[in-house]
Amino acid sequence: MNEIKQIVEALLFAADTPLSVERIKDVLEDEADIRAIRAACMALRLEYDQLGRAFELREVAGGFQFRTRPELADYVIRLKKTNPLRLSRAALECLAIIAYKQPVFRAEIERIRGVDSGGVLKALLERGLIRIVGRENLPGRPLTYGTTKRFLEVFELKNLEALPGLEELALEAGFSPSPPEPPEVFPLFGQAKEAARPGPEAEEEVLDEGAAAEDSG
Amino acid sequence: MDSSVKPKPHPAGSGGPGPTSALFPAGGPVILSGVEETAYQVKLPIFEGPLDLLLHLLRRNEVDIYDIPIATITGQYLEYLELMKQLNIEVAGEFLVMAATLLHIKSRLLLPSAGPDEEAEDPRLELARPLLEYIQFREAAARLDQRPWLERDVFMRGRNDEIAQPENEPALFNLGLFELLEAFKGILESLSQRQSLAVRVDRVSVRVRMGELMDLFRQQSELVFEELFEGDRTRTQVVVTFLALLEIVRLGFLHIHQETVFGPIRLSVRREAFRLEEG
Numbered sequence: 001m002n003e004i005k006q007i008v009e010a011l012l013f014a015a016d017t018p019l020s021v022e023r024i025k026d027v028l029e030d031e032a033d034i035r036a037i038r039a040a041c042m043a044l045r046l047e048y049d050q051l052g053r054a055f056e057l058r059e060v061a062g063g064f065q066f067r068t069r070p071e072l073a074d075y076v077i078r079l080k081k082t083n084p085l086r087l088s089r090a091a092l093e094c095l096a097i098i099a100y101k102q103p104v105f106r107a108e109i110e111r112i113r114g115v116d117s118g119g120v121l122k123a124l125l126e127r128g129l130i131r132i133v134g135r136e137n138l139p140g141r142p143l144t145y146g147t148t149k150r151f152l153e154v155f156e157l158k159n160l161e162a163l164p165g166l167e168e169l170a171l172e173a174g175f176s177p178s179p180p181e182p183p184e185v186f187p188l189f190g191q192a193k194e195a196a197r198p199g200p201e202a203e204e205e206v207l208d209e210g211a212a213a214e215d216s217g
Numbered sequence: 218m219d220s221s222v223k224p225k226p227h228p229a230g231s232g233g234p235g236p237t238s239a240l241f242p243a244g245g246p247v248i249l250s251g252v253e254e255t256a257y258q259v260k261l262p263i264f265e266g267p268l269d270l271l272l273h274l275l276r277r278n279e280v281d282i283y284d285i286p287i288a289t290i291t292g293q294y295l296e297y298l299e300l301m302k303q304l305n306i307e308v309a310g311e312f313l314v315m316a317a318t319l320l321h322i323k324s325r326l327l328l329p330s331a332g333p334d335e336e337a338e339d340p341r342l343e344l345a346r347p348l349l350e351y352i353q354f355r356e357a358a359a360r361l362d363q364r365p366w367l368e369r370d371v372f373m374r375g376r377n378d379e380i381a382q383p384e385n386e387p388a389l390f391n392l393g394l395f396e397l398l399e400a401f402k403g404i405l406e407s408l409s410q411r412q413s414l415a416v417r418v419d420r421v422s423v424r425v426r427m428g429e430l431m432d433l434f435r436q437q438s439e440l441v442f443e444e445l446f447e448g449d450r451t452r453t454q455v456v457v458t459f460l461a462l463l464e465i466v467r468l469g470f471l472h473i474h475q476e477t478v479f480g481p482i483r484l485s486v487r488r489e490a491f492r493l494e495e496g
Contacts, residue, residue, distance in 0.1 A: 016375060058371075070370040084369040089358065090265055096357035112350055114311055115266035154367045169356035170349060175282050 004032045005040040012044070018063030018153065061152035062159060085154065087127075094120045095129060099151065099163060103133045103144035121145065129154065267315035268351045270297060275348075282345050282352075287326055291319040318344070400482055401459050404446045408455060421454060426461035434471070434486050442482035 011027060012019055024037050032040075041064050045057040048066075055068045068076055077084055087095070094117050097109050110117050124130045133146040152159065170176070264270040274293050280286055295316060301308050325340045365371045430445065445462060449455045462484075465471055472485045 013374070016373070065373055067365075067367070067371040067373055070365045073370045073372070076372045080372075085366055086369075092358035092361055093265075093354055096354045096361055099361075100354070100357060112347070112354060113266060114268040114315070114347075114351065115309070116311075155361055155364045156367065156371065157364070163357070164360060166353040166357065169360065170353045173352050173356045175349060175352050 004028070004036055005043055007031075008037060008040040009044055012041075012057065012064055012066060015065070018060045018065040020063040023063065058156055059158045060156050061149050065153075067156070088120070090115075090117070090120045091123055095124060095147070095151070098124075098130050098145050099147050099160065100166060102146035103136070104146075105136045105138075105142040105144045107142060109145075266309075267312050268348060270294065270312070271315065271344075271348060272352065272355075282348055283341070285341050285344060287319065287323045287341060287344075291316075291323050294319055400442050401455075404443065404449075404455055404459075405452065408449075408452060421457050423457055423460045423464060426457050427464055430458070430461055430465060431470070434484075438488075439483055439485040442484060445484070 007028065008024055011024055021034055021038050021041065024041075025032070025034050028037065041057070045059075045064070048056045054072055055066050057064055058067045060067075073084075090113075093113055094109055097112055098104055101108065106117065106121060109121070121130070125132075128148055128150045130145050130151065131148050132143050134144050135141040136144050147160070151157075157163065264273065271290070271294065274290050274297075275282060275285065278286070278289065278293075280290075298308055298312055298316060301312075322340045322344060367373065433440065433445070446455055446458055449458055462471075466473060470487055472487055473482065474485070475482050
């Protein structure tokens with residue numbers, strides 16, 4: 001086990017891209033199985049965390065990679081004499097829409113944002129954060145966009161599923177993701193709405209599951 | 218007296234009780250008095266689009282997205298557009314479309330519904346739905362911003378020139394502008410030795426020539442500097458080709474390199490850039 005861990009550590013150190021467990025398995029061939037490699041990665045991650053080193057092992061874009069701690073960014077930037085990555089708010093909005101709705105075409109992005117987004121899209125393409133993934137089967141066959149692996153790498157995301165849920169985001173911004181129960185003064189309204197949405201039952205179910213999980217755990 | 222700064226009257230339909238000066242109290246237009254009483258500046262918060270502005274108004278009025286006081290919000294929205302006009306800021310078309318939507322919803326709220334059979338949906342939902350969608354993605358964008366970014370907050374080992382700064386990219390100036398100009402001069406001088414039977418002057422734009430050069434590099438990933446000028450017969454053509462080359466290099470599609478001091482200048486394709494361009 002110790003030996004595997006060392007081998008894995010060496011590979012991760014020498015690699016210049018995030019290494020997936022599968023990729024490490026390719027290198028080790030029959031010397032270790034996937035589970036052992038995964039366990040070694042996890043153990044390493046924990047160790048680096050506990051050692052309080054300047055860098056840590058992070059899960060990025062489906063693999064593992066050593067990265068410096070955010071607190072030290074100022075110093076590393078000084079060493080590199082580079083301009084740190086910067087994206088405008090418009091660019092981030094576009095990127096977020098693409099990340100969640102991919103494949104998505106330009107008109108849809110602009111509908112959501114309410115403003116022209118051509119220039120922003122171009123900038124994101126140039127930075128390699130998004131790519132053209134195909135064409136929508138609509139009049140004019142508009143190009144559709146998706147995020148790249150680089151997007152996951154830059155934003156330190158394990159995969160796209162690691163993005164927070166949209167409804168949760170609305171709630172945290174202080175907005176309910178669905179309309180409230182209409183007041184009783186308008187019975188017609190109320191009936192229509194109640195039939196239309198799952199209503200409180202669905203929420204209760206989720207709560208019950210949570211409670212059950214707590215009980216068993 | 219300073220009559221020019223007095224608040225303008227409310228547009229009709231504005232439900233807001235406060236005076237105009239209280240419209241944008243925080244982060245709103247800051248009125249900075251100059252030395253002269255007549256000289257004043259107004260700073261407007263910059264809104265990305267109509268939804269951004271609308272959201273700002275909702276937050277400031279602390280209203281529920283599903284219970285928007287349309288009259289108040291429409292009034293304030295139009296006031297803002299008016300302010301933009303007064304400041305000679307061009308009001309983008311999107312802002313006007315939203316104004317029309319707001320007024321339309323407002324008018325429908327005033328009219329009684331056509332009958333019991335009609336879909337009894339609150340017309341304000343037409344506003345709430347896109348707003349909510351926008352809020353979600355705006356929040357998602359804010360979350361992305363908070364993440365530890367590579368090359369901003371966290372760094373990996375060694376160089377990562379793909380994201381990093383353009384100044385480290387092997388560019389023109391690593392080779393030396395003078396070497397390149399020297400080579401260019403050589404091409405111009407060789408022109409006089411070439412046979413020329415040109416009767417008609419072809420006007421070639423830099424843009425067109427860029428496209429041709431790009432096609433050339435799609436076929437061949439590396440070319441020697443001189444090869445680019447092979448088809449050129451006139452001084453203008455050579456200049457246009459040279460300018461097109463500079464532009465392509467500036468856009469980051471090519472590497473320029475020279476192995477030895479007086480060796481051939483080679484141009485090679487930066488594959489990652491071409492891949493991006495082609496999607």
